[in-house]
Amino acid sequence: MKQKEFNYIVRIVNTDLDGSKQVPYALTKIKGINQRVAFFVVDKANINRNAKIGLLSEEDVSKLESTIGSLHATAPNWLVNRRKDRETGENKHLVGNDLDLSKREDINLERKIHAYKGVRHELGLRVRGQKTKAHPRKGxxxxxxxxxxxxxxxxxxxxxxxxxxxxx
CATH class of the missing domain: 1.20.5 (Single alpha-helices involved in coiled-coils or other helix-helix interfaces)
Structure with missing residues (x-):
């Protein structure tokens, strides 16, 4: 019986993952993928949930990557992280640097149009209605x-x- 080679670091979607963790829990280290999405991806890719990600073959890893890439088409609307995109109106699921970039662009757009949230971002204040008297003081x-x-x-x-x- 041939023993599989164990990879201590697996690279998926430009993120290094710990090979000793189970597949769904390792996937949560990718920015934009939480546990619920990770379990959905693993089930769609037909991979054992209890398998260690370091023991997966190259085929399985590429299957995971393609499943993550096509999440916007296969996942229900409530599971994706960018519904009704401002530019295209489509449902998308962004991961990694794309998520950071789109978040930054959204904040810059709010600043540009002088929306309330944008003004709060510019001033460095709390945005979501929290009180500002006690804890956010600096200096x-x-x-x-x-x-x-x-x-x-x-x-x-x-x-x-x-x-x-x-x-x-």
Missing amino acids: LVVGVVRAKLVRKEQKRGKTREGEKKQSR
């Missing part, structure tokens, strides 16, 4: 900085007064 507390500045000014003032008295 030092105003009172502490002010007290330090007052102390520095007092020290400077004393040294300057001493210099003036000596010069007379």
